[in-house]
Amino acid sequence: MVIQIDSREKARAIRKIVDTFDQQGIQHFVSKLHVGDYMNFDNPRLIIDRKQNLTEVASNVCQGHRRFTDELKRAQEIGVKVIILVEHSNQIKSIDDVHEWNNPRLKTSSKAVTGEKLEKILKTMERKYDTQFLFCDKLHTGSKIIELLGGVSGDR
Secondary structure, three states: OOOOOOOOOOOOOOOOOOOHHHHOOOOOEEEOOOOOOEEEEEEEEEEEEEEOOOHHHHHHHHHHHHHHHHHHHHHHHHOOOEEEEEEOOOOOOHHHHHHHOOOOHHHHHOOOOOOHHHHHHHHHHHHHHOOOEEEEEHHHHHHHHHHHHOOOOOOO
């Protein structure tokens, strides 16, 4: 397996992910991807788009909605399935858990989205754009990426 990492990923933010790739003997290189952040060279029709937490997701689907949906549409047009992998606490294990999320921005902004509303938005996006929102703890992101891209991960 050879994983391409999008060049827009910040080295500091993905250090643990790259360390996991190295520990598990996964070859990888950095180069710009058309959509998303991680791709297995053996299966370029599946892309992982990593999000650092639900706050980033909420920002993407609310404030940056057009840009985010344009990327998902681009992926559909070229026949690529995108999995959005959200690094969040281990309390959020699936999209159904999102309704329990307490958005920290609710304290400072009347326009901030609730967990319940965000869950509905994400489920609609899954249906409309043939995408999938999956969740993992930050400690296991590298292993989850390997697993999703078709490799076998020993860090479970």
